[in-house]
Amino acid sequence: xxxxxxxxxxxxxxxxxxxxxxxxxxxxxxxxxxxxxxxxxxxxxxxxxxxxxxxxxxxxxxxxxxxxxxxxxxxxxxxxxxxxxxxxxxxxxxxxxxxxxxxxxxxxxxxxxxxxxxxxxxxxxxxxxxxxxxxxxxxxxxxxxxxxxxxxxxxxxxxxxxxxxxxxxxxxxxxxxxxxxxxxxxxxxxxxxxxxxxxxxxxxxxxxxxxxxxxxxxxxxxxxxxxxxxxxxxxxxxxxxxxxxxxxxxxxxxxxxxxxxxxxxxxxxxxxxxxxxxxxxxxxxxxxxxxxxx
Amino acid sequence: xxxxxxxxxxxxxxxxxxxxxxxxxxxxxxxxxxxxxxxxxxxxxxxxxxxxxxxxxxxxxxxxxxxxxxxxxxxxxxxxxxxxxxxxxxxxxxxxxxxxxxxxxxxxxxxxxxxxxxxxxxxxxxxxxxxxxxxxxxxxxxxxxxxxxxxxxxxxxxxxxxxxxxxxxxxxxxxxxxxxxxxxxxxxxxxxxxxxxxxxxxxxxxxxxxxxxxxxxxxxxxxxxxxxxxxxxxxxxxxxxxxxxxxxxxxxxxxxxxxxxxxxxxxxxxxxxxxxxxxxxxxxxxxxxxxxxxxxxxxxxxxxxxxxxxxxxxxxxxxxxxxxxxxxxxxxxxxxxxxxxxxxxxxxxxxxxxxxxxxxxxxxxxxxxxxxxxxxxxxxxxxxxxxxxxxxxxxxxxxxxxxxxxxxxxxxxxxxxxxxxxxxxxxxxxxxxxxxxxxxxxxxxxxxxxxxxxxxxxxxxxxxxxxxxxxxxxxxxxxxxxxxxxxxxxxxxxxxxxxxxxxxxxxxxxxxxxxxxxxxxx
Numbered sequence: 001x002x003x004x005x006x007x008x009x010x011x012x013x014x015x016x017x018x019x020x021x022x023x024x025x026x027x028x029x030x031x032x033x034x035x036x037x038x039x040x041x042x043x044x045x046x047x048x049x050x051x052x053x054x055x056x057x058x059x060x061x062x063x064x065x066x067x068x069x070x071x072x073x074x075x076x077x078x079x080x081x082x083x084x085x086x087x088x089x090x091x092x093x094x095x096x097x098x099x100x101x102x103x104x105x106x107x108x109x110x111x112x113x114x115x116x117x118x119x120x121x122x123x124x125x126x127x128x129x130x131x132x133x134x135x136x137x138x139x140x141x142x143x144x145x146x147x148x149x150x151x152x153x154x155x156x157x158x159x160x161x162x163x164x165x166x167x168x169x170x171x172x173x174x175x176x177x178x179x180x181x182x183x184x185x186x187x188x189x190x191x192x193x194x195x196x197x198x199x200x201x202x203x204x205x206x207x208x209x210x211x212x213x214x215x216x217x218x219x220x221x222x223x224x225x226x227x228x229x230x231x232x233x234x235x236x237x238x239x240x241x242x243x244x245x246x247x248x249x250x251x252x253x254x255x256x257x258x259x260x261x262x263x264x265x266x267x268x269x270x271x272x273x274x275x276x277x278x279x280x281x282x283x284x285x286x287x288x289x290x291x292x293x294x
Numbered sequence: 295x296x297x298x299x300x301x302x303x304x305x306x307x308x309x310x311x312x313x314x315x316x317x318x319x320x321x322x323x324x325x326x327x328x329x330x331x332x333x334x335x336x337x338x339x340x341x342x343x344x345x346x347x348x349x350x351x352x353x354x355x356x357x358x359x360x361x362x363x364x365x366x367x368x369x370x371x372x373x374x375x376x377x378x379x380x381x382x383x384x385x386x387x388x389x390x391x392x393x394x395x396x397x398x399x400x401x402x403x404x405x406x407x408x409x410x411x412x413x414x415x416x417x418x419x420x421x422x423x424x425x426x427x428x429x430x431x432x433x434x435x436x437x438x439x440x441x442x443x444x445x446x447x448x449x450x451x452x453x454x455x456x457x458x459x460x461x462x463x464x465x466x467x468x469x470x471x472x473x474x475x476x477x478x479x480x481x482x483x484x485x486x487x488x489x490x491x492x493x494x495x496x497x498x499x500x501x502x503x504x505x506x507x508x509x510x511x512x513x514x515x516x517x518x519x520x521x522x523x524x525x526x527x528x529x530x531x532x533x534x535x536x537x538x539x540x541x542x543x544x545x546x547x548x549x550x551x552x553x554x555x556x557x558x559x560x561x562x563x564x565x566x567x568x569x570x571x572x573x574x575x576x577x578x579x580x581x582x583x584x585x586x587x588x589x590x591x592x593x594x595x596x597x598x599x600x601x602x603x604x605x606x607x608x609x610x611x612x613x614x615x616x617x618x619x620x621x622x623x624x625x626x627x628x629x630x631x632x633x634x635x636x637x638x639x640x641x642x643x644x645x646x647x648x649x650x651x652x653x654x655x656x657x658x659x660x661x662x663x664x665x666x667x668x669x670x671x672x673x674x675x676x677x678x679x680x681x682x683x684x685x686x687x688x689x690x691x692x693x694x695x696x697x698x699x700x701x702x703x704x705x706x707x708x709x710x711x712x713x714x715x716x717x718x719x720x721x722x723x724x725x726x727x728x729x730x731x732x733x734x735x736x737x738x739x740x741x742x743x744x745x746x747x748x749x750x751x752x753x754x755x756x757x758x759x760x761x762x763x764x765x766x767x768x769x770x771x772x773x774x775x776x777x778x779x780x781x782x783x784x785x786x787x788x789x790x791x792x793x794x795x796x797x798x799x800x801x802x803x804x805x806x807x808x809x810x811x812x813x814x815x816x
Contacts, residue, residue: 178723
């Protein structure tokens with residue numbers, strides 16, 4: 001091998017190596033997305049978690065866990081604007097069973113917090129559970145976090161999420177006027193403070209910025225019923241479709257990508273998913289995702 | 295304060311007033327069963343000015359009618375047994391050293407206040423709530439003292455977080471108990487807070503001159519009750535001071551200035567009966583046609599007061615038309631004129647408003663509308679599923695509606711300002727207003743429009759538009775608009791407030807959209 005061919009070869013190798021390595025890695029740990037189906041929402045939630053290896057894989061005894069549902073709207077359960085209370089409760093109970101010291105459930109709501117907590121049914125569903133906090137947001141607990149993202153350099157995030165040992169993202173799958181759908185990646189807005197509407201001007205990039213900095217350990221998408229139009233708050237039962245499904249994955253992008261198909265859309269239709277995938281936050285190619293139906 | 299039945303009753307009613315005040319708040323249920331409006335429902339001043347102004351009857355006023363009848367029979371017992379402001383005056387009065395009674399307030403002053411108020415009501419200007427004692431107390435509490443309590447408690451709690459961080463959580467149960475039962479939900483700042491506090495303070499400060507100065511010489515409710523009491527059956531014997539004693543003059547909180555007990559002024563506290571060293575005094579029902587003292591006010595004052603009210607009815611009602619555009623009233627108020635005739639200016643709707651959307655008008659609604667509630671969307675919006683303001687309104691000026699009806703009531707209509715709204719002005723996506731619009735079919739919708747960005751590159755932007763027929767003017771769009779200071783969408787008042795219907799509206803999504811020219815041709 002002469003010098004020229006060596007340089008050519010090593011040049012080509014250095015260019016190709018990262019791609020090849022990433023491909024090899026991706027092939028090895030193909031993200032798993034679990035889909036559980038059934039009309040007992042607590043049971044299918046548990047089934048989905050167990051198919052991922054059980055809650056003990058994520059929650060260790062003594063952990064402080066944040067379970068972050070979407071309960072941003074003053075809408076009743078059947079209108080599919082908020083995560084189903086039975087799904088939330090099942091996740092919380094699993095965490096407690098795994099020995100969590102404290103499970104915190106909250107959301108930075110869009111409508112009046114008191115009404116959202118009550119009418120989403122979540123506050124009531126968690127009543128009586130020991131070591132569970134379902135508290136409304138207290139603004140002083142937001143602290144500025146340096147994100148160094150492409151759109152957001154810094155933003156206020158909620159301290160309870162920042163200091164938790166485990167963060168479980170429990171969105172509801174629904175339509176959204178701007179981002180087409182809101183799923184796991186967008187549910188992160190619930191830990192953001194400040195004037196959140198600001199990020200709408202470059203939503204997908206901003207969400208990738210926040211998700212890149214703050215990662216969900218587990219994403220459980222409530223698709224027991226989905227809101228197919230007039231999201232994200234709906235209000236018309238005609239826009240709701242009952243699917244009796246719960247989707248779970250460690251890979252938030254993969255979970256979102258799969259959930260997109262429930263609406264008859266492709267993952268590439270959703271700019272938020274695409275931006276997050278490009279940022280290396282997860283897999284959106286359905287052919288590279290292992291789907292397990294529990 | 296001695297422990298007489300009247301005193302105990304006073305304290306119980308004051309406690310009730312304060313408890314009901316705290317209860318006038320969303321507590322996790324859509325209905326409020328008992329609110330502080332009870333004190334206005336039994337208020338004859340509210341009754342008379344409503345009847346005169348609105349010239350119609352509402353069953354909400356029945357308790358006040360019963361109170362009127364009770365006063366006709368018993369006398370002015372409301373002031374001595376029930377009125378929470380009177381109780382507060384009695385409580386502080388013992389700690390205030392007295393100078394001499396204020397001369398200017400003696401005599402006919404109270405009639406010069408009450409008569410114009412009632413006459414103006416007859417000529418469609420109902421502002422008696424401005425001087426109603428319960429309203430004065432409630433406004434002072436709502437706009438100043440309660441927010442002050444919230445501020446002190448909350449800033450203490452917040453600074454505790456700065457000191458000990460998350461460990462603060464161990465104290466949370468105690469704080470939550472106070473927060474959930476006593477504090478205002480959020481720190482709203484009200485215009486007229488200072489004035490409301492000053493008026494309340496001034497009423498209390500009048501105790502410097504003599505006991506119950508406000509009640510004897512100014513209070514229009516007390517004066518009205520006094521009139522009714524003239525004919526009451528309950529009579530004190532002896533009617534005047536005894537020649538050998540005169541202790542009554544020192545004991546009595548309201549009367550005996552003229553040497554005899556004036557029925558118009560007697561609040562039936564019965565202190566003279568308890569304090570009489572000779573045990574001579576009794577209050578007994580007695581039917582007599584003999585007049586107790588001269589009929590007041592004199593004809594001169596009666597006619598003068600009425601004339602003053604008539605004169606007031608014209609200048610107070612001027613309002614410049616440009617202010618009308620932002621005159622957003624609580625949901626269910628369809629006619630501004632009718633609303634102004636019925637509103638007590640008590641401040642309850644502003645106290646209960648879930649999102650702190652309602653604020654007392656200072657100058658916006660003219661002199662006539664002083665202290666009436668205005669919705670200011672930039673500060674708070676009308677929550678779609680909330681009906682609390684209508685529930686607590688004592689006169690139905692804001693009608694109490696079922697949530698299905700309330701959602702359709704029109705407060706105003708939203709209008710885009712394309713010079714500010716981001717998709718128009720800066721050619722970038724936003725659509726926060728559409729996201730928050732609570733109408734299930736969305737009164738704010740958007741369409742994808744090919745345009746040219748400010749960088750000169752072609753792009754597709756979601757432009758919002760309003761479906762006016764189904765906009766109820768709740769103001770959430772203006773509230774959440776991410777633009778700083780002025781919003782890109784604003785709600786303006788409309789005359790026609792016919793409730794919206796949810797019929798599907800034609801969607802102009804497939805209409806051809808004209809493409810704007812490239813502002814930066816290469």
